[in-house]
Amino acid sequence: MSFDLFTTTEEHEELRAAVRAVAEDKIAPHAAEADEKSAFPQQAYEALRATDFHAPHIPEAYDGVGADALATCIVIEEVARACGSSSLIPAVNKLGTMPLILGASEEVKQRYLTPVARGEAMFSYGLSEREAGSDTASMRTQAVRDGDSWVVNGQKSWITNAGVSRYYTVMAVTDPEGRRGSNVTAFVLHADDAGFTLGEPERKLGIKGSPTRELFFDDVRIPDDRRVGEVGEGLKIALRTLDHTRVTIGAQAVGIAQGALDAAVAYVKERKQFGKAVAEFQGVQFMLADMAMKLETARQMVYAAAAKSERNDADLSFFGAAAKCYASDAAMEITTDAVQLLGGAGYVKDFPVERMMRDAKITQIYEGTNQIQRLVMARQLLK
Incomplete structure (x- = not known):
């Protein structure tokens, strides 16, 4: 296995800032309602289409913006930070079209990738x-x-x-x-x-x-x-697809966890008990430090796997599975701890962390359970 380094460029960080602005302004205000009503977040879809963030992975040859794998992960991460459901718009557009990108004829690619890139279809x-x-x-x-x-x-x-x-x-x-x-x-x-x-x-x-x-x-x-x-060749294409798109589920998990950590930090700085902010207690500080440490480890794993996805490295199967598995396990731990830090407030829908905890759970299950991810990793090691 190679352990090539990756770096985010200035363009990547500019993209992050742009997506975060859209997510905070157009997506986050509707996240609780989408959850409460089990309603597709149409406002989020419109906002993502308006900014070409709905399917950023599609190449320019098909009227897409041609974002690389790391840029696509950053889009999904930043949307998930505001709303897990909305992050599945770019994530599933990639999941559905990746088999075409990997295996379809040029005529099929032109026919189907173009309307998705234009925001005319999902x-x-x-x-x-x-x-x-x-x-x-x-x-x-x-x-x-x-x-x-x-x-x-x-x-x-x-x-x-x-x-x-x-x-x-x-x-x-x-x-x-x-x-x-x-x-x-x-x-x-x-x-x-x-x-x-x-x-x-x-x-x-x-x-x-x-x-x-x-x-x-x-x-x-x-x-x-x-x-x-x-x-x-369908199953081979399907499994190759998952090698790439498991990385995006890792990005979704990182985004959900970041949203929960942000909410927890803001709360404990404001909440006062025993005459001082809860954030001043060492036990709380240790929890926050562990949450942040797990989150940053997960982010680095996802970004490294995204770089391998972009290069189509031979060890992508291992890194894609590892990034998805670690990031989703970390997200479940971080969101659960966020609920704990908010105490009773964390258990009610007045605050977003209970939604984030519920949203995080699926990242351990779909696109291959984390037990399957461990099998994928072990098989790669034992080859």
């Missing part, structure tokens, strides 16, 4: 199923060739931003008798395809402003020109 990703979560190769959704078309039947579970996305990258078995893992193909499905329906929104612990629903396919006929990559 993109979701369909890999998991009810009985195929961590064990993705056991998926049952099938696509059967019929002339120049494919007929898709099955379902996908836990699909982020389902119902607001126009396009979906869907993995389906195209050779039921083929070798496991080499019998899956990726396709682009449209929200208005005949036979494509959605389940009811899931009632979730956190990230409530980002809808999560099942996808159902009942004889959905799609042309072969919506295929992403070669027949049988």
Whole structure:
């Protein structure tokens, strides 16, 4: 493994300041309402589209801004600092389109990446199923060739931003008798395809402003020109996608944790007990120091992994898994400690830390549970 250093440039820090300004002005004021009502944060989407932060990773060749992997992580981090649900707009646009960037034909890239870059459509990703979560190769959704078309039947579970996305990258078995893992193909499905329906929104612990629903396919006929990559290459493309996008989940976790730490610091400096600010007690100071130390370690791991994602380094699988795993574990610890530091105030919705704690939990679960991340890391070490 290489341990090449990375640096943030002046442009990266200017980007951070710009995103933070948008997040504080246009996104944070609506975060509690999106959570309370389980409503998609439309104001956030409009603000992100207006500033080209909704899908910054898309290359300039497709009308995107061509942000590098580290810049994309900074966008997601700063949005997550204000609202975890809203950060899934740029994060899931990357997740849904990354299979196309990695494996699609130029014609497919032009057709689908351009409207996402322009803010005309969002993109979701369909890999998991009810009985195929961590064990993705056991998926049952099938696509059967019929002339120049494919007929898709099955379902996908836990699909982020389902119902607001126009396009979906869907993995389906195209050779039921083929070798496991080499019998899956990726396709682009449209929200208005005949036979494509959605389940009811899931009632979730956190990230409530980002809808999560099942996808159902009942004889959905799609042309072969919506295929992403070669027949049988779908699962390989899906797993390569996750190598890159796990880094963005690490960035989301860092952002949520930063928001919680900021709120905790502000509170303990103002709250007085026993005649002095709570921040003056050494026990509280130690908690804050540990929180900040974990947060900065997580941030550095995410940024190092982002640099490897940009270079497509051979050890990206290890670093992507490590960054996502460490950052999400740290975010869960930091947000829980933030609730503790606010005491009773931390447990009520008058303050944002209870929302941040709930939002942080999913970062340990989606795009591969942290148990799976540890398996990925161990396999890389044992190669």
